[in-house]
Amino acid sequence: MEIEHRNNITVVGDPQGRPVVLAHGFGCDQNMWRLTVPALAEKHRVVLFDYVGSGRSDPSAFSEDRYASLDGYAQDVVEVCEALDLRDAVFVGHSVSAMTGVLAADAVPERIGALVMVAPSPRYIDDEGYRGGFSAGDIDELLASLESNYLGWSSAMAPMIMGNPERPELGEELTDSFCATDPDMARVFARTTFLSDSRDDLEKVTVPTLVLECAQDVIAPRGVGAFVHRAIPGSTLVTLDTTGHCPHLSAPEATNEAITGFLAGLR
Amino acid sequence: MMCRAGQQSGPYGADDEEAANASFAALLEDGAEELYENAPCGYLSTLLDGTVVKINATLLGWLGLEREEVVGRMRFTDLLTVGGKLYHETHFAPLLRMRGEIGGIALEMKQAGDKRMPVLVSSAVKHGEGGQPLLIRTTVFDARDRRAYEEELLRARKAAEEARRQAEADRARLQQALAVLQRSLLPDTLPAIPGMETAAHYRTASPDRLGGDFYDVFPLGGTRFAFFLGDVCGKGPEAAAVTSLTRYTLRAAALHDPDPVSVLATLNEVLHERYTGGDPRYCTVVFGIVDPDPESGRAAVRIASGGHPPALVLRADGRADFLPTPGGLLVGIMPAASFATAATTLAPGDALLLYTDGLTEARTGEDRTALYGDAALRAFAADHAGEPPGAVMKALADLLDGFGDGLDDDTALLALGVPSRPAPGPATKNTP
Amino acid sequence: MSALKIVTRDAATGPVLELLGELDYATAPELRDVLATVTLRPGQRLVMDLAGMEFCDSSGLTALIIARNHAHAARADIALAAVPARTLRLMNIAGLDQIFSLHPDSDVATRP
Secondary structure, three states: OOHHHHOOOEEEEOOOOEEEEEEOOOOOOHHHHOOOHHHHHOOEEEEEEOOOOOOOOOHHHOOOOHHHOHHHHHHHHHHHHHHOOOOOEEEEEEOHHHHHHHHHHHHOOOOEEEEEEEOOOOEOEOEOOEOOOEOHHHHHHHHHHHHHOOOOOOOOOOOOOOOOOOOOOHHHHHHHOOOOOOHHHHHHHHHHHHHOEOHHHHHHOOOOEEEEEEEEOOOOOOOHHHHHHHHOOOOEEEEEEEEOOOHHHHOHHHHHHHHHHHHHHOO | OOOOOOOOOOOOOHHHHHHHHHHHHHHHHOOHHHHHHHOOOEEEEEEOOOEEEEEOHHHHHHHOOOHHHHOOOOEHHHHEOHHHHHHHHHHHHHHHHHHOEEEEEEEEEEEHHHEEEEEEEEEEEEEOOOOOEEEEEEEEEEOHHHHHHHHHHHHHHHHHHHHHHHHHHHHHHHHHHHHHHHHHOOOOOOOOOOOOEEEEEEEOOOOOOOOOEEEEEEEEEOOEEEEEEEEEOOOHHHHHHHHHHHHHHHHHHHHHOOOHHHHHHHHHHHHHHHOOOOOOOOEEEEEEEEEEEOOOOEEEEEEEEEOOOOEEEEOOOOOEEEEOOOOOOOEOOOOOOOOEEEEEEEOOOOEEEEEOHHHHOOEEOOOOOEEOHHHHHHHHHHHHOOOOHHHHHHHHHHHHHHHHHHOOOOEEEEEEEOOOOOOOOOOOOOOO | OOOEEEEEEEEOOEEEEEEEEEEOOOOHHHHHHHHHHOOOOOOOEEEEEOOOEEEEOHHHHHHHHHHHHHHHHOOOEEEEEOOOHHHHHHHHHHOHHHOOEEEOOHHHHOOO
């Protein structure tokens, strides 16, 4: 299967620039980066994609087995990099995707040369000596929330028909429903995301890494960013003065500034 | 969805005028502030970071909170359950940021006493004169009844799906059991008879219903082999039980005394004893013994028939004749029954064909009203006389295919033949 | 709807069942049901009039055997009248012509 089609790959910016891959987290799709792309496109080849099961990816490529672990999502990243034959790319991952990037960089080191981790969390559930912010029961509640929005009281959350790039009205619709996914696939992604524990994977990181955290983040509480920073030697931690889990939406200027500054400092 | 407190006023007569005026006055007194506070839905306004700056009495009442503990102190997400919070952060907030408004999202809010309240939330961003976002206005609707109904729907759907899955699994299991049982009624492979060739074919008319046809071939010691083919009346599990009993009785009886008539007499006794009364179970069967003589290349065949259609003998020279066994009675219906016997000798190139009436009773013709019949079968056999049993069987299987839905009943076929003599020549020893 | 119609009447020799239509796997139970309502006294003769029977398969033959058992259980006799040629051929193969008394028509069959 064509990876370009399967993962709904979009490439913009300077074809000669160092590639930057933008990876969305659980919940929405590549449209999350709309305010980030313009800041990067001038100097970089910017690659956007949707994980299988999200956005406008090909739903027929979904497999519950494959995406029951972060390795499945990391495999998507690897295959996207291979399909475009990216070398030494900067991988920018939001939320759970920050960890997906860690796994992918370990798998194909020649393709991923730097990491930007936006609001990362290697583990969402509290553990001894570690505060992830949630209990296991909380995750069940999220699954119930997904379910209750599935009946479609809101047109924005109604399951959209994915993987049909021939449809002409996609512009408007894409904006309107970019957080809508097939409920069964969303449930798998939610489980994989919130039940994962990737703390031990952090030490595998050998590339330059920027950790971006928000001052007030319900999903990745203060302390988690510092944990990631400590676990990755030589990494840089930047705390953005914003609220929420999506600094690229709530504080786009500060986020872009941090990322472009980091990119400029790379060799 | 609307948040509307008032009612449409209808026409009213002169008598009601005074009362109407009074309610109109009351409406006028219901100022905007009063409506905001006590509207039948919750209102709140927050800064862009979610800090609550304004909240109405209705929502405070639902949540069991005092204004002072909320305003300026809590964020919108603090009012949500953990599940609601996660959903808000991963779906609601990004969408609101991108679109400026969002409607009808199902969330859960925390109520006093660890209770939770399902709500439907709509939010819109208020922009300043320069277009910069200033604050978020949110309306909260009580969705408790709706959610209960919704959960009932989901529960019912899950139950229906579960029932369907269960039914499918049951059906698959049953079909597997039927297939195993059906196979147990037939031999997996036929034993090789030295100096002879054998071939068999079984065709079920309906995969759901166990058929009652059966056949088998087995050694009797020495050079002799026994064979039988028959048809139990009826179908389904009851017929299969009779088939099973019949098959094992024939085998056991033949080992005790292989004489075809005494084998059938034993079966008759067993079936009649087992199935007397209002539910008679019987079968038609041909039982025979074949004794090939490697010296002469000929095989002596003796058969006995109980109510079964006559066997066919296909000769090497292209003839096909019935081997009549008239007067043999169905096996199992009478306490003492008589069975008809016949004998023949198979020379090289000859074959004996046994069949059940599924073949001759197949409906043919355009309107499926004619029966295939004995004469057609005999003519068909003559066309294939001289061919080895495997080839005859292949031709018959194709014939059955051609009947399509004209095949009402199961059909069993068994052929035993003596291979043709190798053509004279110097190096023909390896000819089968 | 049914492809089989059964008409019952009484003759001097006992009950007569006239079978019209097809006697097969689908309709044989109807004959069994009717038989259960037919009372036979010892020495009577149950006559099955098959002149109008258009089709009979092995299930039909079973139903006729059940009728025979029913009659014999009441110490009565059974006779088949006007057996169609095709059914007669089946009965010959199955040896059933030996255990039923066969008559050309129901008039003959109901002669005392």
